[in-house]
Amino acid sequence: MKPLLPLALLAWLSTPLIACAQSASPQLQQPEIVATYPHDAAAFTQGLFIHDGALFESTGQVGDSNLRRVDLETGGVLQQVNINPPIFGEGSTRIGDRIFMLSWVSETGFVFDASTFELLDQFTYPGEGWGLTTDGTRLILSDGSPQLRFLNPETREQTDTLDVTINGRPVRRINELEWVDGEIWANIWQTSTIVRIDPQTGNVTGLIDLTALIPANLDDPRDAVANGIAWNSETGQIYVTGKLWPALYEIRLPANDE
Template identity: 50%
Template sequence: MATSTPPPPTPTLSPTDPTPRYSYRIIHTYPHDPEAFTQGLVYENGVLYEGTGLRGRSSLRLVTLETGAVQQMILLEDRFFGEGIAIWQDRIFQLTWQSRVGFIYDKETFTRVGEFEYVTEGWGLTHDGRSLIMSDGSATLYFLDPDTLTVTGQITVFDERGPVVRLNELEYIEGEVWANVWQTELIARIDPQSGRVTGWVDLTGLLDQSNLSQPVDVLNGIAYDAENGRLFVTGKLWPTLFEIEVFPISDTP
């Protein structure tokens, strides 16, 4: 049966155990800006914070959940391709793709108050209450000190078939890192201690593309309302943001 809070992962998976799979059901749909190339998504205090990409169109936004209206927005310089975002205390961190620089903003005003460098590409970003967690499109997740922005650790993400690459947008949910896998309709549920994928959430068919007026890009964007157990997902250039529930796919027919 579907529950608002994601069901717990299967305990003590060995490296060779088959990874459990999960399906979904749609609880609610909300409008989403079809011009937003979603790269990062965070829910906090009733609103969404969204980072978007594409050179010349990259932005940081404050968005009304119910209407999709943009309340506040700052554009990045044209040379930057915006990527994942995370909120830490009174700051917002935003990665860029290939420029190897990230930006720090005041959460209330969106004033840029700093920047930081890293040696990989920037893809997804979240935090676990202690460290920022960053992906770079590989199978590696990096842990960063949120004050110094130095790398304090890293893990390789894997399932029974080996390393899981193309990890994209990230969200920390109930002790796990959830990651979009680029160019798939899958979300990996990841144990941040071991790197083991504890579950695959299959969102195949989530967006009905039969009646769309313009092309869309891939599934990307996960946000979690921890207080109410609500899970939100969307994609790049998607006209809809979905609230979903996930549930295990039974092993029996």
């Protein structure tokens, strides 16, 4: 479990997002729920993505970390590989016939065969791993800081970085990532906010508020935060969920916000 922040500090960190959202740019968007699906309420969601219509999810917590293929309609796990302790699983993404997955503080990444979930390789990186996505050619990694890292998927070496800012101010606690139609979308840890990042400049161009989607009566509301974004590049559908959430949502942005 990532260490929780004092409430006063958490409020201070969230203030720039709220203040900027109320200015002319970036725009704060309220998503519409298109459909609601069951989600494993025991899954500490760290990564979420769709490939060829299939939903994949990586989960965290030591002893409960795994990579899984999930039936979208039922939320049932169709295929799973467990990550042994002391690894705390984090974000994941797919390039070609391989799935890449991070760990939190073990400085270790994993490469799986996308069909069989066979472990093909491991790699190392300095510091923490939080979220992971791809622009189709590079891995894009977040580590909780305002800086994203770009990795070569073949060598896993860092090739570039991107500083993420909102109205010139660094954006901290960038968590789960998803490449969405030419943008990088990211959950901000311990908030209900998704930021839309320009991958060329690092500027936040929009904010999406998921507050209305947070399920009621969560067993652990401080840990059960919004986390998990999946974009179906073939259909344009977007799905979101959270850690320990019993629901996964298909959402769309209102036409006048797009």
